[in-house]
């Protein structure tokens with residue numbers, strides 16, 4: 191069977207907007223729409239506000255253009271489903287030459303990220319950390335599209351760690367475009383993650399000025415982020431570290447509360463993937 195070229199298909203969809211909107215605007219609107227719909231999968235007090243933001247972006251496009259956005263997200267889902275070992279949006283960003291808009295911003299090639307993650311696992315006590323805390327955490331304070339964290343997830347899986355339950359991902363980027371790419375990819379790969387938009391030198395996470403996005407798997411595993419809290423303590427059977435608390439997961443209970451057109455699919459290896467519902 192012929193292999194699908196998802197990047198090419200994505201570009202074909204983007205080209206439909208040509209002459210009416212800039213690629214940069216379409217890319218950013220695509221990221222915002224996708225991030226908002228992924229965040230709204232989890233019911234919460236911010237749902238209405240997110241829905242309003244979604245509609246205001248969507249309504250700035252003509253009807254025939256609107257249909258392209260879910261198709262574009264569908265291609266990202268398919269690409270990551272076919273090969274989770276890649277920074278699909280990051281490489282698409284370069285493929286579309288969008289880094290020119292951000293003064294030559296450059297993301298690390300995936301194979302280098304993979305190599306660097308393997309080094310992280312080479313005898314630095316990840317197993318001890320797992321035993322002590324029941325989870326490990328990883329932080330990229332200049333996350334770009336999330337290549338380093340995606341590689342870390344895949345390498346953790348290779349080392350027998352279920353990253354969907356046992357790893358907490360923290361990501362931050364000063365550039366909102368980059369942070370949104372990271373949020374979308376970590377969401378689709380089922381990483382429990384907090385993605386913060388903000389300057390990690392002046393306002394490192396957790397800072398009250400950070401714009402914070404939590405993935406569905408962060409909520410499903412009942413991680414809790416407590417601003418201002420640092421260090422590690424144990425109280426009432428709950429563990430905290432670096433302002434992050436986990437109370438253990440209850441995935442089945444929360445799964446049925448998914449909304450929108452997203453669903454969770456389980457792969458042959460038991461790995462869950464956030465997918466768009468198939469039209470029947």
Ligand SMILES: C[S@@+](CC[C@H](N)C(=O)[O-])C[C@H]1O[C@@H](n2cnc3c(N)ncnc32)[C@H](O)[C@@H]1O
Pocket residue numbers: 295296297298299330331332333334335336337338362363364365368388389390391392
């Ligand atoms: C070279 S890219 C690396 C991205 C990603 N870690 C990777 O390896 O693909 C550097 C990233 O750092 C971000 N950045 C630069 N200064 C920053 C700051 N002060 N706070 C947060 N992010 C910053 C940029 O927006 C850019 O996305």
